[in-house]
Amino acid sequence: MACQMAPFNKLPMPKSSKVNFKVIKNPDIYGCFDEEEMEIQISSNACGHFTTIFQTLLHEMVHLALYVRGDDDFHLHGEKFLRIKAVYSELYNFDPKAI
Numbered sequence: 001m002a003c004q005m006a007p008f009n010k011l012p013m014p015k016s017s018k019v020n021f022k023v024i025k026n027p028d029i030y031g032c033f034d035e036e037e038m039e040i041q042i043s044s045n046a047c048g049h050f051t052t053i054f055q056t057l058l059h060e061m062v063h064l065a066l067y068v069r070g071d072d073d074f075h076l077h078g079e080k081f082l083r084i085k086a087v088y089s090e091l092y093n094f095d096p097k098a099i
């Protein structure tokens with residue numbers, strides 16, 4: 001569903017059935033994209049509100065999108081990452097300086 005939302009509807013996203021979602025307990029991270037498992041992980045011990053879960057999901061979806069299009073630095077928060085993040089932060093009224 002989130003893949004159908006801007007800006008992800010304009011990015012080369014995989015079918016949702018090809019991506020695993022997992023709730024983890026690590027309090028040190030909000031979430032993680034594991035490219036080997038094609039898995040987005042969200043930490044229930046770091047994300048206590050829907051907004052945080054949603055922000056984390058979108059954040060990890062940027063890593064996923066960069067990975068799918070073949071960017072070697074998909075795991076970094078470089079210029080390409082920040083460009084996409086700026087779009088969804090503006091669209092969904094998120095703090096662009098947050099996670």
Ligand SMILES: [Zn+2]
Pocket residue numbers: 059063075076077
């Ligand atoms: Zn990240």
